[in-house]
Amino acid sequence: MKDKTIRKKDVSDFLDRLIQSNRVYAPVMENGYFLFKTIKSGSEVNLDYQNAKMSPKDILFPQSEALFRYQLEKRDVEIDVPVQDEPNPVIFGIRPCDVRGIQALNNVFSKNPKDPYFEARRSKTVIVGLGCKETHNGCFCTTVGGGPCTDDGSDLFLIDIGDEYLIRVISDKGEDLLKEEDLMDAEAQKITAAAEVAEKAQEALGPCVEVQGSKDILTRRFNDPVWGAIAEKCIGCGVCTYLCPTCHCFDICDEALYKEGKRIRIWDSCQYPLFTRLASGLNPRDTVEKRIRQRIMHKFAYFPDEQGMLCTGCGRCVIECPVNLDIREALKVLLRTGAAQ
Amino acid sequence: MEDQKMAEPKTAKWEPTIVAFLCNWCSYAGADLAGISRIQYPNNVRIIRVACSGQVNPWFILANIQQGIDGVLISGCHPGECHYLTGNYRARRKFALLKSLLQFVGLEEGRIHFTWVSASEGVRFARVIEKVTDIVRSLGPAKKMVKRI
Amino acid sequence: MDALINRIREIARGLLREGKVDVVIGFEEGTIPFHSRPCFVRSPDEADRLIWNNFCGNNLAKYVVKRKERMAIVAKGCDTRALLELIKEKQVMRDQIYIIGVPCQGMIDRVRVEAELRSRPVRTVEVREATFLITGKDFEKELDIKEFLYPSCQECIRKNPVIFDELAGPEVEESVGKTYPDIESFEGLSDEERWQYFSHEMSRCIRCYACRNACPLCYCTECFVDASNPQWIGKSVTESDTALFHIMRAFHLAGRCVECGACERSCPLGIDIRKLNRKLSKDVHVLFNYEAGISLDEVAPLATYRPDDSEAFILEP
Numbered sequence: 129m130k131d132k133t134i135r136k137k138d139v140s141d142f143l144d145r146l147i148q149s150n151r152v153y154a155p156v157m158e159n160g161y162f163l164f165k166t167i168k169s170g171s172e173v174n175l176d177y178q179n180a181k182m183s184p185k186d187i188l189f190p191q192s193e194a195l196f197r198y199q200l201e202k203r204d205v206e207i208d209v210p211v212q213d214e215p216n217p218v219i220f221g222i223r224p225c226d227v228r229g230i231q232a233l234n235n236v237f238s239k240n241p242k243d244p245y246f247e248a249r250r251s252k253t254v255i256v257g258l259g260c261k262e263t264h265n266g267c268f269c270t271t272v273g274g275g276p277c278t279d280d281g282s283d284l285f286l287i288d289i290g291d292e293y294l295i296r297v298i299s300d301k302g303e304d305l306l307k308e309e310d311l312m313d314a315e316a317q318k319i320t321a322a323a324e325v326a327e328k329a330q331e332a333l334g335p336c337v338e339v340q341g342s343k344d345i346l347t348r349r350f351n352d353p354v355w356g357a358i359a360e361k362c363i364g365c366g367v368c369t370y371l372c373p374t375c376h377c378f379d380i381c382d383e384a385l386y387k388e389g390k391r392i393r394i395w396d397s398c399q400y401p402l403f404t405r406l407a408s409g410l411n412p413r414d415t416v417e418k419r420i421r422q423r424i425m426h427k428f429a430y431f432p433d434e435q436g437m438l439c440t441g442c443g444r445c446v447i448e449c450p451v452n453l454d455i456r457e458a459l460k461v462l463l464r465t466g467a468a469q
Numbered sequence: 470m471e472d473q474k475m476a477e478p479k480t481a482k483w484e485p486t487i488v489a490f491l492c493n494w495c496s497y498a499g500a501d502l503a504g505i506s507r508i509q510y511p512n513n514v515r516i517i518r519v520a521c522s523g524q525v526n527p528w529f530i531l532a533n534i535q536q537g538i539d540g541v542l543i544s545g546c547h548p549g550e551c552h553y554l555t556g557n558y559r560a561r562r563k564f565a566l567l568k569s570l571l572q573f574v575g576l577e578e579g580r581i582h583f584t585w586v587s588a589s590e591g592v593r594f595a596r597v598i599e600k601v602t603d604i605v606r607s608l609g610p611a612k613k614m615v616k617r618i
Numbered sequence: 619m620d621a622l623i624n625r626i627r628e629i630a631r632g633l634l635r636e637g638k639v640d641v642v643i644g645f646e647e648g649t650i651p652f653h654s655r656p657c658f659v660r661s662p663d664e665a666d667r668l669i670w671n672n673f674c675g676n677n678l679a680k681y682v683v684k685r686k687e688r689m690a691i692v693a694k695g696c697d698t699r700a701l702l703e704l705i706k707e708k709q710v711m712r713d714q715i716y717i718i719g720v721p722c723q724g725m726i727d728r729v730r731v732e733a734e735l736r737s738r739p740v741r742t743v744e745v746r747e748a749t750f751l752i753t754g755k756d757f758e759k760e761l762d763i764k765e766f767l768y769p770s771c772q773e774c775i776r777k778n779p780v781i782f783d784e785l786a787g788p789e790v791e792e793s794v795g796k797t798y799p800d801i802e803s804f805e806g807l808s809d810e811e812r813w814q815y816f817s818h819e820m821s822r823c824i825r826c827y828a829c830r831n832a833c834p835l836c837y838c839t840e841c842f843v844d845a846s847n848p849q850w851i852g853k854s855v856t857e858s859d860t861a862l863f864h865i866m867r868a869f870h871l872a873g874r875c876v877e878c879g880a881c882e883r884s885c886p887l888g889i890d891i892r893k894l895n896r897k898l899s900k901d902v903h904v905l906f907n908y909e910a911g912i913s914l915d916e917v918a919p920l921a922t923y924r925p926d927d928s929e930a931f932i933l934e935p
Contacts, residue, residue, distance in 0.1 A: 157736070159733065159887070159888060160732060160733020160736070160737065161732060161887075177737060178737055178739050182824070191824065192854030192855055264740075265650045265740065266650060361657070361681075363680060365826060365830075365832065366826050367826045367886050370824055371886065379853065381852075381853060383852050383854075385536060385616070388618050389618055390618055392854055394853050394854045401839070402844050446649070447650065448886040450828055450884035451656055451676055452650065452653040453655075454650075456649070457649055527866070527869060528850050531862050531866065532850065535851075535858055535862065542933075549925070558923035558925070559920075561929070562919065562920055562923055566872050566905075566920075568931050569897070570865060570868065570894065573804075574812060574813065574816045574861070574894070575810065575811075575813025575814075575815075575816055575817075576809075578809075583932055584932055584933040593935060600935045613813060614857075614861050614862065616852070
């Protein structure tokens with residue numbers, strides 16, 4: 129599939145055309161930061177952004193979603209499962225770390241047994257990634273096997289080469305999206321320029337710690353008191369889990385009023401004290417130390433077991449943690465022998 | 470007292486729903502007295518008997534708002550007459566703050582009411598219900614903070 | 619600032635060396651700009667980790683609740699007021715903490731700085747006399763410290779510790795008079811305008827509970843949001859549930875909130891959380907003549923009553 133190019137000033141019109149038959153999510157600035165929102169016009173989008181404050185995982189895995197609704201009629205119950213009938217979602221301008229986040233969610237929700245709610249959205253979604261030219265001081269995608277301009281998982285991938293973007297056409301879905309467009313084929317020198325931008329960005333962000341073998345090391349250190357020192361300042365607020373592109377824990381509850389109700393799935397966080405409280409009252413993870421240990425091991429020991437790294441190095445947990453609990457620092461302490469912080 | 474309700478023809482016009490939390494010893498007894506004396510008052514109110522106005526948890530009021538109740542009334546014994554001595558004093562402080570806070574966020578001022586009605590004040594009770602119903606009716610159906618399932 | 623840092627370290631070192639405390643809770647350098655973060659020093663050699671600057675926004679009083687160790691705590695004005703309330707509520711004993719008081723000049727609001735920079739990544743921050751210099755990949759910007767302090771710091775009238783065992787530096791000048799011009803002007807708006815503002819702020823909330831967890835006075839082992847029998851509010855992000863969460867959290871803090879601002883600082887989305895708390899502080903002040911975090915002897919307003927309390931809100935038919 130041939131690479132294409134598009135001038136930066138033509139992107140807004142391109143988006144306007146996409147909006148005709150797709151539901152387009154793109155980064156929009158609001159209150160001084162960026163969020164992925166449904167756009168009504170290409171002019172709302174600002175691609176001159178580092179990353180969105182919240183990861184776009186809520187497009188495929190909403191913060192709250194009705195699994196079914198019910199209605200009580202005399203002695204009957206009528207159950208209604210919502211049908212996914214939105215126009216095709218297009219996530220435009222998503223960063224490689226967030227794309228890898230979606231891949232991690234694929235590994236959770238699209239493997240057997242498939243989650244029909246996630247699948248209904250994912251199967252129709254087209255991902256248009258955007259490579260990073262610059263990283264922020266919380267980024268560490270290269271540490272966890274990613275990179276500022278890696279395109280795996282995207283259907284189309286944009287790289288900034290000055291006045292234009294190079295568009296790598298990676299999948300059939302991506303090609304389909306462009307079929308109505310009259311875009312120029314990319315010239316060889318532009319392809320090279322893009323490759324250079326990608327390489328430069330990758331080199332500029334060296335890995336901060338070696339995570340190879342993390343599963344064995346962390347398992348060995350399960351009862352190490354160093355976890356206590358790492359977790360001591362954590363206030364258990366859950367911001368890290370909510371902003372994380374790969375965190376996917378959820379709670380299911382019913383909400384009802386008089387004769388109607390619904391069962392909803394909502395985000396939950398392993399950092400909340402009652403997350404693992406059992407009906408008997410026993411709570412296996414009753415201290416902050418155990419919960420922090422669980423989060424780090426889930427990402428770097430348990431999940432990699434079967435399904436690849438559960439961290440994409442986006443750095444949101446680093447930037448937004450109210451007490452600056454830096455997961456990179458925690459890994460440095462844990463994955464090297466000795467030397468507590 | 471004129472019975473306005475029976476004179477009006479039945480229409481599909483909206484009528485507010487009002488929930489009243491009445492303390493067992495004074496206000497509820499006052500409402501009872503109104504009933505026994507055949508004093509007519511609007512039938513929009515649904516009465517919930519509580520032990521004391523001090524027992525009323527602010528959550529009761531907020532839950533009502535969420536469920537779309539148009540108006541809430543809490544009524545207790547006059548200060549100094551509480552069956553539990555100080556329950557209504559506690560309630561007085563709590564609800565001064567709650568009413569002020571709810572008004573501050575933009576909830577219409579006339580949705581939540583507090584009053585004192587003693588066991589011998591059947592007429593006063595009826596008048597309170599009339600006044601509250603009129604105020605809430607003029608505000609229209611509850612819209613703010615109502616939760617739709 | 620350096621004299622202050624040295625004095626904090628000196629005091630900490632002394633306390634640990636003499637075995638008077640098991641741990642000193644203070645601030646250390648963060649891993650990224652705009653963040654200094656809580657640290658727990660347990661040996662005299664580590665006392666040099668302690669720092670003090672305009673990024674020490676966390677309220678360290680959070681860490682004293684349910685801690686069995688003897689602690690020293692580096693506390694700025696608002697932290698000491700929170701500590702006072704916690705002592706009053708018997709969540710910590712006075713003789714269990716050695717309070718190293720730090721007169722405070724205010725903390726820089728990184729969310730507003732982020733908005734000012736339109737979220738461009740920051741490389742370094744250098745704090746100067748009255749300004750701070752930010753550098754990024756291809757820009758440099760100098761901003762005025764006073765202008766970019768947290769709103770809670772700009773409105774603060776108690777920068778000096780109200781309770782302490784030792785002061786680490788000279789007291790700073792206080793603004794006088796407990797006033798609430800922001801609340802008064804907000805009260806002057808119409809119902810609809812106030813509701814619009816409130817709903818807009820609530821629609822941004824993601825119910826992460828960072829505000830609740832950062833607050834030193836929210837120490838319940840089971841918060842009302844987790845109650846399931848009865849379930850008071852739904853857990854999903856609906857306008858109604860989110861509004862009620864903030865209203866009730868503010869109400870549970872009525873007469874207890876010391877306006878330290880830890881809630882608004884921890885909010886990742888920079889939502890105006892403190893407004894409701896400020897409103898209740900004003901009401902408590904006007905109606906019950908009480909200010910939280912000032913006196914160990916005054917009883918909390920909702921734990922007491924006066925026969926002549928205001929009845930202005932009572933309905934008369």
